[in-house]
Amino acid sequence: MNRFAELLDRLAYEPGRNNKLRLITAYFREVGDPDRGYALAALTGALSFKHAKPGLIRDLIAARTDPALFGLSYDYVGDLSETVALMWPKSALLSANAGHNNPPPPTLTDVVTTLRTLGKLELPAQLARWLDELDETGRWALLKLVTGAMRIGISARLAKTAAANLGHKDPHEIELIWPGLSPPYLDLFAWLEDRGEKPVNRDPAPFRPVMLAHAIEDEDFAGLDPADYIAEWKWDGIRVQAVTGRDTHGHCVARLYSRTGEDITKSFPDLLPSLHLPGAIDGELLVMRDGRVQSFNVLQQRLNRKVVSPKLTKDYPIHLRAYDLLGDDENDLRELPFAERRERLESFVRRLNDARVDLSPTIAFDSWYALRLARAHPMSAGAGEDAGAVEGVMLKRRDAPYLPGRPRGQWWKWKRDPHIIDAVLMYAQRGHGKRSSYYSDYTFGVWTAGESGDELVPVGKAYFGFTDEELLQIDRFVRRNTKEKFGPVRHVVHEPDQGLVLEVAFEGLQRSSRHKSGVAMRFPRINRLRWDKPPREADRLETLERMLKADETNKVLVTSENS
Amino acid sequence: MRPHDILLPTPAGLCCRPGGFYIDPVRPVERAVVTHGHSDHARAGHGAVLATRETLDMMRLRYGDNFARSTQAIAYGEEITLGDVRIKFHPAGHVLGSAQIAVSCGELCIVASGDYKDARDPTCAPFELVPCDVFITEATFGLPVFRHGDAAEEVKKLLASVALFPERAHLVGAYSLGKAQRVIALLREAGYDAPIYLHGAMDKITRYYESRGVRLGELRPVRGTKKAELAGTITLAPPTATSDIWTRRFPDPVTAFASGWMRVRARARQRGVELPLVISDHADWDGLTATIAATGAGEVWVTHGQEDALVHWCRTKGLAARPLDLVGYGDEEESETLTEAQDVEA
Numbered sequence: 001m002n003r004f005a006e007l008l009d010r011l012a013y014e015p016g017r018n019n020k021l022r023l024i025t026a027y028f029r030e031v032g033d034p035d036r037g038y039a040l041a042a043l044t045g046a047l048s049f050k051h052a053k054p055g056l057i058r059d060l061i062a063a064r065t066d067p068a069l070f071g072l073s074y075d076y077v078g079d080l081s082e083t084v085a086l087m088w089p090k091s092a093l094l095s096a097n098a099g100h101n102n103p104p105p106p107t108l109t110d111v112v113t114t115l116r117t118l119g120k121l122e123l124p125a126q127l128a129r130w131l132d133e134l135d136e137t138g139r140w141a142l143l144k145l146v147t148g149a150m151r152i153g154i155s156a157r158l159a160k161t162a163a164a165n166l167g168h169k170d171p172h173e174i175e176l177i178w179p180g181l182s183p184p185y186l187d188l189f190a191w192l193e194d195r196g197e198k199p200v201n202r203d204p205a206p207f208r209p210v211m212l213a214h215a216i217e218d219e220d221f222a223g224l225d226p227a228d229y230i231a232e233w234k235w236d237g238i239r240v241q242a243v244t245g246r247d248t249h250g251h252c253v254a255r256l257y258s259r260t261g262e263d264i265t266k267s268f269p270d271l272l273p274s275l276h277l278p279g280a281i282d283g284e285l286l287v288m289r290d291g292r293v294q295s296f297n298v299l300q301q302r303l304n305r306k307v308v309s310p311k312l313t314k315d316y317p318i319h320l321r322a323y324d325l326l327g328d329d330e331n332d333l334r335e336l337p338f339a340e341r342r343e344r345l346e347s348f349v350r351r352l353n354d355a356r357v358d359l360s361p362t363i364a365f366d367s368w369y370a371l372r373l374a375r376a377h378p379m380s381a382g383a384g385e386d387a388g389a390v391e392g393v394m395l396k397r398r399d400a401p402y403l404p405g406r407p408r409g410q411w412w413k414w415k416r417d418p419h420i421i422d423a424v425l426m427y428a429q430r431g432h433g434k435r436s437s438y439y440s441d442y443t444f445g446v447w448t449a450g451e452s453g454d455e456l457v458p459v460g461k462a463y464f465g466f467t468d469e470e471l472l473q474i475d476r477f478v479r480r481n482t483k484e485k486f487g488p489v490r491h492v493v494h495e496p497d498q499g500l501v502l503e504v505a506f507e508g509l510q511r512s513s514r515h516k517s518g519v520a521m522r523f524p525r526i527n528r529l530r531w532d533k534p535p536r537e538a539d540r541l542e543t544l545e546r547m548l549k550a551d552e553t554n555k556v557l558v559t560s561e562n563s
Numbered sequence: 564m565r566p567h568d569i570l571l572p573t574p575a576g577l578c579c580r581p582g583g584f585y586i587d588p589v590r591p592v593e594r595a596v597v598t599h600g601h602s603d604h605a606r607a608g609h610g611a612v613l614a615t616r617e618t619l620d621m622m623r624l625r626y627g628d629n630f631a632r633s634t635q636a637i638a639y640g641e642e643i644t645l646g647d648v649r650i651k652f653h654p655a656g657h658v659l660g661s662a663q664i665a666v667s668c669g670e671l672c673i674v675a676s677g678d679y680k681d682a683r684d685p686t687c688a689p690f691e692l693v694p695c696d697v698f699i700t701e702a703t704f705g706l707p708v709f710r711h712g713d714a715a716e717e718v719k720k721l722l723a724s725v726a727l728f729p730e731r732a733h734l735v736g737a738y739s740l741g742k743a744q745r746v747i748a749l750l751r752e753a754g755y756d757a758p759i760y761l762h763g764a765m766d767k768i769t770r771y772y773e774s775r776g777v778r779l780g781e782l783r784p785v786r787g788t789k790k791a792e793l794a795g796t797i798t799l800a801p802p803t804a805t806s807d808i809w810t811r812r813f814p815d816p817v818t819a820f821a822s823g824w825m826r827v828r829a830r831a832r833q834r835g836v837e838l839p840l841v842i843s844d845h846a847d848w849d850g851l852t853a854t855i856a857a858t859g860a861g862e863v864w865v866t867h868g869q870e871d872a873l874v875h876w877c878r879t880k881g882l883a884a885r886p887l888d889l890v891g892y893g894d895e896e897e898s899e900t901l902t903e904a905q906d907v908e909a
Contacts, residue, residue, distance in 0.1 A: 072872045073708045086708035
């Protein structure tokens, strides 16, 4: 476990892709089976055991440390696992023996295999034993692993590529056989080291690695010809792959995968009967009521459910909106140009002839200007009553094959313009996670008439959108312009002529009784720092109220046209 | 006489009225007593300055010969009387020449420890425990998450990385006064005998260490060395230099940073550090608490850093404790680790 922890630790700091690959490949070379297989599983997210809840970790540390000291430490470090790993007291028994007769620290295989079978009641004591036996880095990695929060900037793809490099194989070969493999991947490593045959993927309904889009910027359009592209709506649902195949007995097997390849079939049993033709559809999972797409908030009721009740499937009817076809019966279509796949998709959906699966319509346009208009007014441009669930538009090259990953210049996403206001920074708080040493959570406000003249009223909080360099600048500003501290919160100077103006972008506004200002923003983020602007010139609450009214009028229009 | 009749925090620094001087004043004063040579403690522009010979030399190196109207050197263990108080300097183990200052008035003894560490350091005199009634402690790493561990293990980590990436240069960010020389000395102790390269900004102070008998092996300036020759080598540089265009003269550099802050991942990652080395010239949590207990002081004043946690700890141990609101030392340090303007001292 300590060796695996060392790898994770080093990976967490290494920014270079090639150096990451070298570190992982070196680990696979140096460490034997089955440890390296479980490491590959951990890095690709293929390990499955019941994760420990953060509450359990808190209880363990609470029994061993002063709660006030823990509170201050957690506030400072910002990450539960790391705080506990650093604070964990040296076991009296172990330090007394100082290396003699101590049990060896657990291996990764010990940890993974034990966790699989361990009962819930035995978990706390087992965890505490391991924490006693491991060093700081080992404890950190163990806690990340058992809580299922191993975010270290390694994609599954990268880990598979590192494995491929061990045997000088093409990572794409691993992707293709991957769905048929399981930890600790003894057959895979045997093949990579030329000790065994290439494993075969016998899964009748395997996942295909997905193709992703780049966000398009205004300057990108100059180099693009509208005639080369097909446009579709970008739906505010979740991306899925619906795969149907035939097993050795000729029976249909259908599976639903998330964009990362996670099998989510069990959460959507109501969709399965509709997937009755062998093929692989790339599409968006949505909730549809009375022929109308519901908002993402509604869809969320269906996500991450362990138990799917008949009431749930009735109240939140699931729907698949198809936009690509990767396989048609036995045929792999991924090498075909998108325009051809789209034709195959249209005929496939016709043959399927099922109310729960429909085609995502294309948008007719002959210039970028026309598409910009459509994006601004999806309702009148063909999205009709589903316009509320449109996030923007997707652009796909007619001749693009279906390539895994995010290949440049093939697919673009063009989201709708956000709302923007200038607000004044009022309070700052330290961030969590990797921002724990910075004042990175900002409460901002706009002007409104108060009892004694204009005053600032808080309208939202944002903790992203800025660059690392801007974060440093704001952090410095906060530290030098603090008027008061309330625990972790700093009151930052905000006078008409003294303070920092933040350009805030957000997706929408709602009325809110919880906020003093009466409005709440959806998805606010810092768009720009306006060092040039004195706070007195920041926006007023009336501006937000106007935006809110405009939003509401739009909604009314949508609804009235429906009825 | 009560403790705060002897030493009192003021905007200019810790003031000793009966002795007529300030300890580590942040504003120009008539008489200053200085614990060590780091720029936040040792400033220019005072009338008379009392400090160890090394501290005075470092101030001279940084500010020029006229940094104060007059200076007086004092040795460890030497006692002098100023006004109604006696003061005595004791090694603080922080950097070369660093001292704790014991201020006694009648029966009462207050120790202002400045910055200190109880860990081994081959480049300076070891920390000396001074029994006292009131102990003034720093709290830079005053949280139980800060446990620095053995610096020699961190140096091993650095050497293992040099072995893993022999075609890359290793750039170690380290505060130029104290940390850099300690890292070099630790590398030598670990058996590394290749030439070590230096950023120009640390040349003067490193040569000064050597002149005081600290042996650092063969040192070379980076300036004038060809890029290809730097593959597989180790270079020490001020932390800010490791993220600027100066680094382009190195082949695919691995950026390391030697600091107690490296214990917290978020810090290392935000700085773009690839190889964090937990090596600190300040006492860690275990060091702070062990030292406080060992001084026998019944009262503890906590300054610059994470005062809250240390004050809380003292109170749970039945010690009277309070945070000392001294400005000019603590608050900047966190943000300064990241600014372009200055080196870090941690």
